[in-house]
Amino acid sequence: MSGPLIGVLGGMGPAATLDLLQKILQSTPAARDQDHVPVVTWNVPQIPDRQKAMAGTGPSPVPAMLDGIRALNTAGATHIVIPCNTAHRWFDELQAASAAPIVHIADATLALLQQAPGLRKVGLLATRVTSEAGFFQSRFAAHGIECLVTSDAEQDALFTPGCYAVKRNALDDGGKLLEAAAQALIDRGAERLVLACTEVPVGLQHIASPLAARSIDPTMALALSCVRIWQEGRRT
Amino acid sequence: MSGPLIGVLGGMGPAATLDLLQKILQSTPAARDQDHVPVVTWNVPQIPDRQKAMAGTGPSPVPAMLDGIRALNTAGATHIVIPCNTAHRWFDELQAASAAPIVHIADATLALLQQAPGLRKVGLLATRVTSEAGFFQSRFAAHGIECLVTSDAEQDALFTPGCYAVKRNALDDGGKLLEAAAQALIDRGAERLVLACTEVPVGLQHIASPLAARSIDPTMALALSCVRIWQEGRRT
Numbered sequence: 001m002s003g004p005l006i007g008v009l010g011g012m013g014p015a016a017t018l019d020l021l022q023k024i025l026q027s028t029p030a031a032r033d034q035d036h037v038p039v040v041t042w043n044v045p046q047i048p049d050r051q052k053a054m055a056g057t058g059p060s061p062v063p064a065m066l067d068g069i070r071a072l073n074t075a076g077a078t079h080i081v082i083p084c085n086t087a088h089r090w091f092d093e094l095q096a097a098s099a100a101p102i103v104h105i106a107d108a109t110l111a112l113l114q115q116a117p118g119l120r121k122v123g124l125l126a127t128r129v130t131s132e133a134g135f136f137q138s139r140f141a142a143h144g145i146e147c148l149v150t151s152d153a154e155q156d157a158l159f160t161p162g163c164y165a166v167k168r169n170a171l172d173d174g175g176k177l178l179e180a181a182a183q184a185l186i187d188r189g190a191e192r193l194v195l196a197c198t199e200v201p202v203g204l205q206h207i208a209s210p211l212a213a214r215s216i217d218p219t220m221a222l223a224l225s226c227v228r229i230w231q232e233g234r235r236t
Numbered sequence: 237m238s239g240p241l242i243g244v245l246g247g248m249g250p251a252a253t254l255d256l257l258q259k260i261l262q263s264t265p266a267a268r269d270q271d272h273v274p275v276v277t278w279n280v281p282q283i284p285d286r287q288k289a290m291a292g293t294g295p296s297p298v299p300a301m302l303d304g305i306r307a308l309n310t311a312g313a314t315h316i317v318i319p320c321n322t323a324h325r326w327f328d329e330l331q332a333a334s335a336a337p338i339v340h341i342a343d344a345t346l347a348l349l350q351q352a353p354g355l356r357k358v359g360l361l362a363t364r365v366t367s368e369a370g371f372f373q374s375r376f377a378a379h380g381i382e383c384l385v386t387s388d389a390e391q392d393a394l395f396t397p398g399c400y401a402v403k404r405n406a407l408d409d410g411g412k413l414l415e416a417a418a419q420a421l422i423d424r425g426a427e428r429l430v431l432a433c434t435e436v437p438v439g440l441q442h443i444a445s446p447l448a449a450r451s452i453d454p455t456m457a458l459a460l461s462c463v464r465i466w467q468e469g470r471r472t
């Protein structure tokens with residue numbers, strides 16, 4: 001086969017990986033199997049916990065992530081995406097080990113945000129690792145968009161337990177906790193929410209939260225990037 | 237990583253592949269990411285149409301399927317599953333090229349059917365290629381279970397257009413056509429339906445068909461096999 005082959009470094013978590021794969025499928029104009037985006041997915045969740053690693057309470061996830069990057073390159077992936085915002089904390093190390101370019105989730109998200117002109121203030125729902133790495137805030141600031149984040153109290157009481165609930169497939173509980181964290185950002189003036197942890201859209205969609213309509217989903221942004229890469233590449 | 241790694245030869249079609257991955261995820265008792273089944277998926281749908289190949293109106297799908305089998309073995313898959321009943325027409329050629337054992341979808345289905353003792357008659361909803369290959373009927377007959385199949389007229393008017401509708405993501409239309417084909421087998425005395433084309437459970441679930449409750453889903457049977465392989469392998 002020639003043309004693009006999308007490689008997905010998944011497993012962080014496995015539900016978020018399938019959410020990306022569904023969004024790629026649903027976003028592809030296709031009349032038959034052969035029109036769909038070719039994707040090879042390394043959905044191997046035996047990767048040490050990213051938040052615990054950064055908190056110094058667990059081993060580094062990097063060696064396991066590099067195993068996946070190598071497997072995807074060997075399988076012939078021409079572009080790689082990672083449906084885990086937190087994992088982008090290690091973007092530079094992963095890209096250095098990958099012949100295939102990795103599409104950064106914050107670049108894909110910024111491209112989608114810019115389709116709503118005049119945005120001044122967005123709320124970022126993200127793990128502490130993602131917030132502290134700052135890769136969303138720096139990109140948004142460069143385009144005049146201010147970025148609100150959750151308070152420490154909201155993070156501990158709502159966001160973190162909500163994410164772990166989704167990871168253990170307790171989608172009702174997880175969705176409600178994450179919705180409460182999202183509402184707090186809206187209450188402080190966020191015009192849109194960036195659901196910058198892949199568990200968040202899974203949880204909000206499960207409880208059919210009305211806040212989903214005011215949200216930008218970086219997983220969907222990545223999916224649209226994959227579809228665009230496929231459609232541009234198969235033409236040439 | 238040691239222990240099992242499930243390889244999925246997907247793409248036939250891509251929606252059915254994601255259906256299998258969802259069923260593996262939902263069938264796994266898991267409290268955290270790391271408890272989930274590790275899966276590498278080759279979901280590359282640029283495989284020539286299987287039904288057209290057997291009808292003599294298109295090229296063979298075997299070379300493209302062998303590319304996937306090789307990629308999965310190189311990635312370290314210890315067991316391979318194929319979420320496409322029709323593709324099992326070429327099972328022997330694929331297994332001959334694979335160091336990793338391929339779990340046959342009809343073996344997985346028979347194991348699930350045998351959990352309902354006393355079954356005498358099942359209806360098989362399958363492509364012509366699958367029905368004519370006979371790998372379901374021979375296994376069922378060996379256990380005293382008679383197998384009803386759709387008539388030629390039902391196949392042409394309901395089953396085949398229903399499958400292709402699901403493949404192009406027209407899930408409402410596809411679900412209704414496939415439900416009508418299923419009802420015809422129930423009317424002729426089938427006690428259970430075997431949804432032996434991976435588009436069928438996708439369509440019936442989408443329209444919330446009551447016939448789903450009287451059905452055995454080979455995709456679910458494969459998913460349960462994957463979970464069992466993972467749970468037995470990680471223990472040792």
